[in-house]
Amino acid sequence: MYKYILSRVLAAVPTIIGITILIFLAMRVLPGDPVAMIASEGQGTYRLTAEELRRARASLGLDRPYHEQYLKWMGDVLRGDLGTSFWRGEPIRDVILRRAPITAQIALMAVVLSWLIGVPVGLFSALRRDTLLDYILRGGVTIFMAVPSFWIGLTFVLISVLVFTWRPPLTIVYFWDNPWLNLQITIGPALALGLSLGAVTARMVRSSALEVLHEDYVRTARAKGLPERQVVWRHVFRNALLPVVTLSGLAFGGLLGGSVAVERAFGVPGLGLALVQALNERDWTMIQNMVLLYGLIFTAVNLLVDLSYGWLDPRIRHQ
């Protein structure tokens, strides 16, 4: 098992290095840099001269060769120094520490909501296969799989504003400071993300449950006279849930990425919104470090899923 864990951890290292190189180069290939963005502030009333621009770039180290800039960044990251925002001069670590709890909470709530919605829907759909209820549930699942989360989010916002004259608060409030206010901020994005993931979960549960329902052990359970409720709970439900655990694990990383658009739709000041703003401002250090963070989380979640396979299935562990 230790050998398996070590091999999976080592396999994650080149992935992370690849992410750092890709995002570093992407930022340099795109036209414009943070100095150009800062210089253009003021919509035409504020311009730096070419010499002032050159000096500003030099002071930020942007005039150095790419490999030097990359190695310096990597060195800083390894020392735990994520640097400061080009645009605002604020330590990036502070931005992440302040905003990450909100984004992580939204992702976690979305996963829980996806279970609460997806598992019963998928199970009912499988147990009532090819009935009117199944068709209705499958139709709903298909719609929510097709519609992007941010669109669902925008619809929530518009209906809540136009119909109920309500929208979530605009500032960061943590759950441990004020649970009621915090839930007002996070429930909308979590629901928007959770509905999409819930639809995927429902589909997964349905096909998985249908597969299990045809297994020999289910037929045996029924043959020995177990009540249908017990057959479903003890044999179908548990076995059908295994792929859902894997799906949710992988989806958690995806939800962090998906939160960028949904946070923008709801105006929630999480990591996603900070990344959108950093992209607009060409805030290279901010973008690099936040993409690295997303990459690390995604890789870590993948690693955990890989390891859980090993734990759940001895055949993989012993390969």
Place this chain on the structure above:
Amino acid sequence: MSTSKPHRPLSRRTVLRSLALTAAVPPLQACAPAARPTPTPAAVPTSQVVQTGVLRAPEPNPKRGGTLRVAVGVTTAHFDIHQGAATHVLCHMYNNLVRWNLADGLRSIIPDLAQRWEISADKLVYTFYLRDGVKFHDGTPFSAEDVVATFRQIIWPPQGIVSPNRELFAMVDKVEAVDRLTVRFTLKEPRAYFLELLADPSSVIYSKKTLDENGQDLRRVIAPGSGAFIFKEHKQAERWVFERNPNYWDPELPYIDRMEWLHVPAWSDRGTAVLTGQADLSWNVSRETWEEGQRRKDIVQVNTLPNFGAYAVLFNTRKKPFDDPRVRRAIHLAVSRQDLIKAFQTQEWINLTRWIPYGDKFATPPEQIARLPGYRPDKSEDIATARRLLAEAGYADGIRGVDFLSASVAPHAEIMAPAFQDQLKRTLNIETRIRVTERALLGDEQQKGNFDIVLDTPGHILSDISPLANTYWKTGGSRNWGGYSNADFDRILRQYDTETDEQKRKQLADQLQDLLDQDPPWYLIGFTFHLPMWRNYVKGLALDKRAFAQWGRIETVWLDK
């Protein structure tokens, strides 16, 4: 006053409207019909100077206390206003020498740190008599030395300090402290709008002590001011918090205890924030939320205020065919401003204006503009004249391969630029190729001359035509990157700049506008409106009768709740 939120029943129409709004994409928005209210230009300010005025809320018996929450879209890269930091939030900590009067909707200039002033007969010497007993937030007493240090940083910045307003003050010869509480500005030549420059939110007074301690560079310092509010907290790109200055030199002000400026980047989010009571005020909200606000008079008020930024297509007059004034005039005549404004209406509210924006006393009235060639809605005669002009210039069959530069931001690249391209093709058979670039690089491309025509959003902090004309249209102007040059225009502008008689200035301003219509440096689409929205309980700012969109200090605000 009750501010309870009335809940409207969920109707099919409401839901459909919601879904339609959500689904709308920019190309569809461009085709939307013009079923919108027609913008009505605000009345122009009188630019009256009231030397004895005292700043107070316009309503009697303002209530004290409370927290004002403002949704604001602007961020700032640093904190030095003189080096270009955004003034919207920072200005509340500071004072100017003089200021626009909030109580009459920015129609007069009244004393601020200058208690009174004298202007010499030749309008070259301005002597300001300063208030005694004013202190900065760190306890430093205010004196004439602070004014001198402030304007030296703006007008003659030391090496390494970038002062974007330096050019605006180029007419200033000397700034001297006559004594502890008297300061004198000597100009090289008169400028009728000099006091307006001093009243702008970017002309705040810093303390000499703070400037000296930081090598004149306050980009990383939230410098203590002498203003009505004291800095309390700043969370980057989230919020600014200010508290009432208990030692403010005017003991009556401010009325509120605390201000929270919430950073809300999206225009629609700012609108919904005010509609739902998450914010009390926003200077500029999206068109859709503004229209919803117009329908919700029970909870909010809205207004449309002239702004000094414009949408325009700038010609590169150094290159053929735009070196020929007949080609530029033809485009000025043929392309329909009304259609472009309509195409852009879901994005930003553009006015049908000439070269001076509404909000300025010399702006041409809208009803007069609507009769002028090029501006009038009926294009048949203008298009015929335009085609004749093109033929005379040797382009009877139209023009091919025009490089049309635009910023890559969606409203520019996907709505306005294609709409203009289509109009050129349909009316004059001019074929353009739209080339998009990052907004930050648009200026660089223009400076290098890499364009035939370019869609841009030029503007200035003042409504007066002089700063805009000197920067963009005068031969050799610092942002005249299209190389426009007209000797008559330069001569009249020179006269206008130094003329102090209002009647003569008006005549000269009209002449300048006529010249620009005949020999246009740009295709001017129009200056824009800002769309403020505020809760009904927000008082003290006379926002309903404000003359123009200048978003500065608000110490007379009070909350009627």
